[in-house]
Amino acid sequence: MIAFIGLLLGVFLGLIFDVNIPEKFSPYMSVAILACLDSVFGAFRASLNKKFKPDIFISGFFGNALLAAALAYLGDKLGIPIYIAAVIVFGGRIFDNFGSIRRILLEKYKNRQRGD
Template sequence: MLALLGLLVGAIIAIVVHPTVSQEMSRYVALAVVAAIDSSLGGVRAYLEHTFNERIFVLAFLSNAAVAIALVWVGDQLNADLTTAIVVVLGVRIFQNVAAIRRRVFGG
């Protein structure tokens, strides 16, 4: 749970500081945020299923963001927009995690 607390503190700091991101980097930052949301919801799901492991959570958090950013960078080098594909995959995972959390919290 310490990792989730760190994410919450980081989000609050970002809201207070209002960091600026260049337009060139905005796609990468947006994908990193979507990957972070996916990992965070996966962590909540694992916690509710009593399978949460902090090491796995931190590794998944960092690797999801790194892989998503790397894929977009490779797509940019090949002149192929892979952003949509990555957002779709992460979006599906986010909705699956939300559904699992909802079932765990409210039953069913």
């Protein structure tokens, strides 16, 4: 639940403050944001499964973001779009986590309807 509150707080602050990121940093930020979203969805899934651990979430959140930005930077220096690999992996994981979250929530809803 901490991850979800942090996500809402981040969206709220992003809407209030006018933050402009220079165009040359866009690939790094987009991949880092995608990595962070992957961590948030993973944390929400872990929370629903009663397996959430804050230290795992925090280390994954910042570690994934830094690794993704570093891959984008390395690819930029080499002239190879390596960041696309991060986009594919994190995008796939986000959709996997979303599917799992959806199934967990639907199962809980069905159990509540049955009175289990």
